[in-house]
Amino acid sequence: MSKPRVIVTGGSGRAGKWILKHFVEHNYEVINLDVKAPDEKICRTIITDLTDLGQVHNALSMFSTGNRQEVAGIVHFAAIPEAYMVPNEVCFRNNTMSTYNILEAAANLGIKKVVSASSESSYGICFASEFFEPAYLPIDENHPQLPEDSYGLSKVVNEVTAEAFHRRTGMQVVSFRLGNILWPESYAPIKANFDDTDARLRILWSYIDARDVASACRLAIEKDGLGAVVMNLAADDSSSNRPTQELVDKYLPGVKDIRTPLDGRISLLSSARAKELLGWEYQYKIMEQ
Numbered sequence: 001m002s003k004p005r006v007i008v009t010g011g012s013g014r015a016g017k018w019i020l021k022h023f024v025e026h027n028y029e030v031i032n033l034d035v036k037a038p039d040e041k042i043c044r045t046i047i048t049d050l051t052d053l054g055q056v057h058n059a060l061s062m063f064s065t066g067n068r069q070e071v072a073g074i075v076h077f078a079a080i081p082e083a084y085m086v087p088n089e090v091c092f093r094n095n096t097m098s099t100y101n102i103l104e105a106a107a108n109l110g111i112k113k114v115v116s117a118s119s120e121s122s123y124g125i126c127f128a129s130e131f132f133e134p135a136y137l138p139i140d141e142n143h144p145q146l147p148e149d150s151y152g153l154s155k156v157v158n159e160v161t162a163e164a165f166h167r168r169t170g171m172q173v174v175s176f177r178l179g180n181i182l183w184p185e186s187y188a189p190i191k192a193n194f195d196d197t198d199a200r201l202r203i204l205w206s207y208i209d210a211r212d213v214a215s216a217c218r219l220a221i222e223k224d225g226l227g228a229v230v231m232n233l234a235a236d237d238s239s240s241n242r243p244t245q246e247l248v249d250k251y252l253p254g255v256k257d258i259r260t261p262l263d264g265r266i267s268l269l270s271s272a273r274a275k276e277l278l279g280w281e282y283q284y285k286i287m288e289q
């Protein structure tokens with residue numbers, strides 16, 4: 001029997017590499033679409049600029065035309081991954097057009113499932129010029145999204161685009177609002193800087209290991225009936241060595257609406273929905289890395 005096939009975008013990037021590895025290890029045929037070649041060859045890469053619908057359509061057609069049932073889904077991670085790396089309009093155009101084109105081509109080719117990388121930056125706190133406190137804690141998916149930067153805005157737009165394609169075609173699109181993504185080499189500098197609790201305030205000390213992101217992506221591709229849905233994705237613990245209540249008392253004293261007890265080093269980004277809908281659990285804890 002042939003292997004199920006998954007298309008990953010942004011597989012040449014930091015998180016994407018671990019997603020490629022995970023799907024290969026779980027016996028998928030994996031194809032990476034990225035504008036640049038990967039450092040390490042894990043699977044086949046088709047160099048594709050996702051802002052060009054012709055290129056996206058053509059690349060996906062190589063794997064889906066006439067054999068559509070073979071594409072189990074697309075895991076779309078290609079993006080400019082933060083605000084103010086490039087001019088605002090470049091980030092907005094790249095991220096929103098890439099996502100639109102992936103969904104448009106998937107819809108036209110009958111591909112039924114897409115996972116899309118959204119971000120905790122869509123809540124707006126991360127890149128706000130004036131820091132503001134969350135409306136309540138922990139932050140779940142109902143929290144207002146208030147970005148002022150074009151990166152966070154692009155992620156909000158992408159989530160709305162996903163809903164439109166679900167309405168048009170019934171396509172399943174899972175948008176993960178990811179906490180700060182870490183991987184094996186990125187833990188040491190954070191742990192060496194634990195005393196600087198200011199450093200990770202803007203991401204509310206959230207994190208998620210790229211290997212746990214990958215497992216959530218696979219679960220989302222393997223699950224049916226999710227519709228268009230957003231899910232926070234973060235480790236259950238924070239990336240600070242301080243108790244969460246102490247951090248909240250120091251940095252977020254105005255937040256009076258605390259919805260679950262802030263025990264120990266609990267994360268301020270709730271992944272309860274991903275756990276409930278996908279049966280996902282995180283494995284990679286910062287203190288064990």
Ligand SMILES: NC(=O)c1ccc[n+]([C@@H]2O[C@H](COP(=O)([O-])OP(=O)(O)OC[C@H]3O[C@@H](n4cnc5c(N)ncnc54)[C@H](O)[C@@H]3O)[C@@H](O)[C@H]2O)c1
Binds near residue numbers: 016049094
């Ligand atoms: N890194 C984080 O902490 C973090 C947090 C939340 C969400 N995210 C999201 O996760 C995803 C991956 O982030 P990352 O940190 O691995 O980023 P990265 O920059 O390491 O990887 C992104 C990849 O996308 C590719 N890409 C960008 N624009 C493209 C285009 N137009 N066509 C084809 N390829 C294109 C790049 O070449 C790169 O290989 C992004 O969508 C990002 O917004 C990242």
